[in-house]
Amino acid sequence: MKLLLIEDDKRIAAAVKRGLEAEGFTLAVAYDGIDGLWMATEGSYDGLIIDIMLPGKNGYQICDELRRAGDWTPILMLTAKDGDLDEAEALDTGADDYLTKPFSFPVLVARLRALLRRAGHEPAPVTAGDLRIEPGRRRVWRGDHEIDLTARQFDVLEFLMRRAGQVMSKREILAGVWDLDFDGDPNIVEVYIGRLRKRIDEPFDRAAIETVRGAGYRLDAEGG
Helix, strand or coil: CEEEEECCCHHHHHHHHHHHHHCCCEEEEECCHHHHHHHHHHCCCCEEEEECCCCCCCHHHHHHHHHHCCCCCCEEEEECCCCHHHHHHHHHCCCCEEEECCCCHHHHHHHHHHHHHHCCCCCCCEEECCEEEECCCCEEEECCEEECCCHHHHHHHHHHHCCCCCCECHHHHHHHHCCCCCCCCCCHHHHHHHHHHHHHHHHHCCCCEEEECCCEEEECCCCC
16 A cells, blocks of 8 residues: 655654554655645645645645545545644545654554555455454454454564564564654563463463574564
8 A cells, every 4th residue: 555645854754654664554755745735736645645734835734735636545644733623624625534743653654554444445364374363343363263462562563464474672662563763661562572472372382482592572473
């Protein structure tokens, strides 16, 4: 699925691009409203992520012009503002959803998937050996056995499965699962890794989630 991000903060744009591409999306980026509107008009995208405060044209103007032109591509608005009037204006100009900065990356992904489902796009299942997840329905199987996970456990598992075979540090997992600006105790990752092992590995005599000493964690597709 191809998305367009219109965001003038290059640090945020780079982090969102990196994260969404790891989730299987293709992402184009524009850094101002004029280029963003041109790309949205000339290109073909499954969804748009638009910051409200942009140089050239703001997010409200972009959204309004696209809707007036008959373009009903799903739009998620991003803004540093927070208030009912801002949200109302975003929705009144044609946005489908609204997310306030700073935002949790998993919430961004979940909101996008919800928009795309409503538009008829269902995320493809992800597999690693006999471990399988369906991101759209947030369901997990080990072989034919369905496993119940909490929302956060699912997010950690999906993050690792999409990077199966790669060593991911605690900081990388925190950035991808918790929040772009998370400043809490990184050892929370150890807690969730332990809980995941008890759900997806130990009952099936597996060891899919490996600890790489001094580096982080790796999901082994075979998990023997």
